[in-house]
Every structure is written in C-alpha cells, then in structure tokens.
Amino acid sequence: MSSVPSHARVVIIGGGVIGCSVAYHLTKLGWQDVVLLERKQLTSGTTWHAAGLIAQLRATANMTKLAKYSQELYGNLEDETGVATGFKRVGSITVALTEERREEIYRQAGMARAFGVDVEEISPAEVLKKYEHLNIEGVKGAVYLDKDGQGDPANIALALAKGARQRGALVIERTKATGVTREGRRITGVDWESGGDTGHITCDHVVNCGGMWGHEVGAMLNTNVPLQACEHFYIVTEAIKGLQQLPVLRVPDECAYYKEDAGKMLLGAFEPVSKPWALDGIPADFEFDQLPEDFDHFEPILENAVNRMPMLAEAGIHTFFNGPESFTPDDAYHLGQAPEMDNVWVAAGFNSIGIQSAGGAGMALAQWMEDGAKPFDLGDVDISRMQPFQSNKTYLAERSTETLGLLYADHFPYRQKATARGIRRTPFHQHLLDRGAVMGELAGWERANWFARDGQEREYRYSWKRQNFFGNVAAEHMAVRENVGMYDMTSFGKIRVEGRDAEAFLNYVGGGDYSVPVGKIVYTQFLNHRGGIEADVTVTRLSETAYLVVTPAATRLADQTWMQRHVGDFNVVITDVTAGEGVLAIMGPNARALLEKVSPNDFSNATNPFGTAQEIEIGMALARAHRVTYVGELGWEIYVSADMSAHVFEALADAGADMDMTLCGMHMMDTCRIEKGFRHFGHDITAEDHVLEAGLGFAVKKDKPSFIGREAVLEKQEKGLDARMVQFRLTDPEPLLYHNEPIVRDGEIVGYLSSGAYGHALGGAMGLGYVPCPSQSAAEVLASSYEIDVAGTRVKAEASLKPMYDPKSERVKV
C-alpha cells in the first residue's frame, strides 16, 4: 500500500534536482506536510545524466544571483545532510576566441562582480598556467572564477531530498500524479497511481517540477508551461594517464565544455542547431534512459576539441552519451506562480543548467510561496512572461532547434531569435516591411526595430561595438527630436477593466488616482506590499464604468493576472483586447501639425492637453488619440480598430511624406526614453524596486485611503530612501552601455546599470541605475564622482537625478 497521505500543504510533482530543492527550501522555511511525488525513481529523468557543473557567470543578472546562491548552498550540503555530493570548488575558466566574445565575458565578469561574485579576467598565458593541456592558439582572453565547481548531480539532488526529509517532507517514489481536482482558479487535490494502487491527496498548493514532462504536467494543472526536450550530447574518455584535477573549462566559441572527473575527461556540446526529441510526448516508461548516439551530429565539436585539447586525440572514448533535457522558448527557465491558477507553481525547463540553477531557483520559489509575493526581481524567469501560443507544438519544435545552442552563442545586445518567427503581426506589418523595416520579436510580436535605407542590407550585424543600425537609429532619434516620427506600438497589451466597481477597484489595485473625468490618462504603477513595482501602465478612463489599462507587450499576462488576483468582491470584468486595436505613435515637435493634416479634430492644449484622450476622425476612419509620450516629445498614440488600421497608416504616411516624417523603430524609442530618464519596466523598475526609490513618487497618490502598497510607501517616506535611481551619461562619446555595467562611486562599485542605450541628442552612452544613499540628500548623492565599468575599463560619467534631456518637460507640453 502506498504511503501517500490524504492531505498535504503542498504536493511537488517531480523528483529531479529542482523538485528536491523546492522541498528542501520549503521545509527550511518551516513548511510541514510537504509531499513530493516522483513517478519513477528520484533523478531518473534528466538530473542523473547532467554534467554537474556549478557556474556563477550567467547571461542575466537574476540568473547570476541565483547561481551564486546554488554554489554557496552546495558547498555546505554534504556537512548538513551527510550525503556525499561530490561537490568540489575546482574553479572554472571561460576562454574567448574572438574579440567580441572577450568583450562579452569581460562585461559579464563586471556584472557578476557587482553581485559579489569572485571573478578575474586572465590572459592567455595565465590560462595556460591553470590549464596546461589547452592549446591557447587564438585565445583572446579569459575569465576565471575560483569558487565555481562541479558535483555529482544525482547526489546533490539526493542530499536536498534528505535535507527535506529530515525536516519532515515525504518524498515518495514510484507514484505518478495522474490527474487533479479543481475549483475555479485552485487545484484542490491530486490523483495518484502507484504500482496498481490509486488514490487522491488534497492539497493547498501544487508545484510543477516535472522537468521534461513539465509541459504535460502543466496541461494537467490547467497551466501553460512551454518547453521541449532536446538531445544533449557529451562524451567521456577512458582514464587519461596523469590527468589531475582541473578547473571546468568552457570554450563557447567552439560550443564546448570540458570537465575532468576521476582522471577522465568529459566533453559536452551546445551545438548551434539542436535535435528536438519526443515531439509527440515523452515515453511513459522513461527512466534512466539514454538516446541513440549520433556521431555525425557530434563530430564537428569533437574535431575542434581535439585541436583545442590535443590529449583527446590519444584518449579512447569510454561513453558516448545522448540524453534529453528540456528547453524553453527564450532559454531562461520557468519559475513562479502560474498565471492561470492561484495555487499552482512552476519550476521547470532548466535549459541544461539545472544543477547550478536549482539551489537558487528552489530558494526563490519557496520564498515566493511563503510570502505570496516575489522575494526579489525574477522577471527573466517568471513563468508569466510566456504567451499562450508558445505551447503550440509546431512552434516549440522549431524554436527548440535554436535554444540549446543559445547557451554558448554570443549574447550580443539586441540579438534576435532566428527561428519560429512571424507569429503575431500587427495590421501595419506589410506596410512597415515595404518601407524598410528590420523586425525584432517580443512576446511573439514582430516589431519594427529599425528602418534600413534604400540599398542597405536588412539584417542585424551583431557586435558589442556600434552595430550596423547605429546610424539608422541616430537618424530616427533626431527626426523625433527635431521633426516628427511614426512608429508602431500595436504590441502594447490592452486590457479593459469595466463594471460597476471599475473605479473603486483600480483605486485599490493601483497607486494613482483613477477618480478622473472620462478621457483622462493616468500614468501609474501597481505596487506590492513592499512598495515594489509589479506593473507600470497607463490607465485611460473610457467611460463612467470602463477603463483601458495599457501595458508593455511582454507583461500583458502578468499585469492582467495581478489585477485578476485582486478582484475579490469588486464587481468588474477584466478582458484582454490587445489584438483589437492597432496603435501608431506620432511623436516630435511637428506631431500636432501632422495630425491636423489628417484629422478635423482639435489637438490644442486647451482641448487635448497632455494626459488626455479624445475620439477623433482620421482619414476616413475613427480612432482615439492619447496624448502621452515615452520619448519625451510632443506626441500622440493613435488607437484604431484593427480593421481600419491600414487605412489610418496610409493616411498618416501620405500626409507625413510632405513633412519629411520618418518611420522609426523600437530601438529609437529606447534611445529617446533613456535620454529623458523614463524608466523601463523589467529593467529599471521591478517588483524589487520601491516606487519612491525609483523616483516615481509623483505617480502615487499617497492620500488615497487604501491601496495595495500604501503602508510601504508611507513608511519609506517617513524613514527615508536607501537608494536612488540616477541617470548617467558617459563623458567619452565612444563606449557603449547596454545594462548591468557596474556603477563605481568614488572608486567603489556601488551598483550596476539597470538599463543603457545611446543618447544620440546628448552625444554619449547613457544609463540608469540605483545608487545606495542611506541618509544622504540628493545633493550629497550627486557630489560624488562616478565612473561606469565598461568591460573592465572605468569610464567617467555625469550623474543626474533629473532627466538630462528636457528636465522640465517643456517639449512635451507645448
């Protein structure tokens, strides 16, 4: 008879390293009645065949912070649990074979250093000292992390499971979750089957740690968890005479990693085009299984490896391994509260970095479940970034051919995915392509990022230096600053909130004052109980009982879910109407003149002041003109129903031709907004950033009697700010900023840039970032001398708390 109890506070589905880590961390927080169900044996899906590398240098800030935690946790796990984890701090070296890669790893090193990771830039000669077997031909530079390590993946998972058990968790193997019971947005229990027995366990929470089954487990839980298994290859040599302990070595330019283990060498691959596996679902009986070898697929990696590590030529191959791992559409893992349900959580899709991520990810998820709120910014990995269409199997099969290779690809700024494109197109798509648009993708939307000139190649040439579109964006930027530009903002999320209580509901969920006349637009944030920013939106009152909430494209689902979860007894209906309207932004000092050419309406300050919307005629159509700006100029966003969108585009383009109107893209929007110091959600403002420290206190109506986050706002106001968002401009016009570059104040690293871009009107790279300032006045913050660390070189920077471009917003309100 199975030992499954009849009730649990939480049922964790899946006994790989992440399921064990979630159980470990929940019990560490004191959770009782934690039950983990594993269909076969612990680790028998992917964990058992992982390479077991524990690296801290990751592509994003969040993932680096969580990987650092894993490294620290695994260092102590054996002492805590008595299970030998095989964890050794052997260090790691990543070498660059191109100047571009060198810049990438030096920039990553800077970011990691800003989070307290020990990392050293080392020369080829120093690489050779640490790794004598390496052929350093072509090595341009390297980074060394002395605390990185390697471990036995299965034993790390088993140690976590033991730690969880010691604190009372039940870890039950050979027991499969087969179905669920559900009431509205909650799972009430899980059906299970074990060796012919069946039963049901009621629960308060469910966590999907299903690994490569995560997609199917997600569907069972009424949630969207897009991931696809792909084949991952490595070889292990026979024992090599004299081979001693070595750091882990990564040669991403040759798609390879190397791990010495017990005198043998493991060589693994992240090839550019990978092989998706089990497109029709993972076989039910899969357990510690391997896939057939494919030497032809692995051969190019091996060829390079033999040149790079000549001793491999002599070594016999002991094992040719091929095992499946799960990959997500954007190469970041899935973590957090599933948007479709209120008590379903996800930790899955670890893109081959499961062991090194699991410690941190398990800690973060457990804390999130405990608090009911993200413990810190987890935007890169938050499951709510995924769009419903991304579970389409054809999409996943195509995209996953690319994602495995992305782990070691150059992570160039603005890099676009090459596969599974063209899925969400705006009504202006063909018009934009016809006029030279070069598209990028966000949340499935094809968006014009920049416009090529006649005869210019319409593709990205990536670099860490000025890219091929730098001049195009500069021209678009100056057109918006000096004349007028038009760009497509259809990808905005558009959410209607309507009903008898719409006004009261928004006044509770948002920090602004929504008791405004019809036609008023309120720029606002939704705050969490810590005063952190969960959403950054505009709210337009459409009628007495209806509002339009406009959100960034990538966070529509997260923002809608945030509202939905707070509806309570309010009488409102919340509906996604994103696809119903096209949006064209008309921005620049001549924006009014352009609109007056195509519309009989009055766009004067008296009739349509900044922050208001009006219904207009335009061409032969009807539309709504919202007077707002994200580029810091006079301008309107024209919302027009999808059926009339193409017509309105043509009317504006024809009228604009006489005025030299310029079509612009998303890169221009970014370069303009950073000059103006406008915050970008997900970078500059996140759930972790207090609204007052973000400098957005003006958008919070503190005298409202009750809204989410009010107490945290009042408390911060009384106690004072611990950090301030500062705008920087490099005084040397040459270096470029992207984000994550360390901020150096009076010689000390004090933070990092949350975003960066080039200020074409101000003539230098610009960035935004938080600077600690406990008990410092604004003047004291600015009295320091600032530098930004750009790939290891410190560059002098001007600092400002007010926007450097048009500080009084005179250009916006003309």
Ligand SMILES: NCCCC(=O)O
């Ligand atoms: N599973 C292999 C991990 C590769 C890496 O850490 O670079």
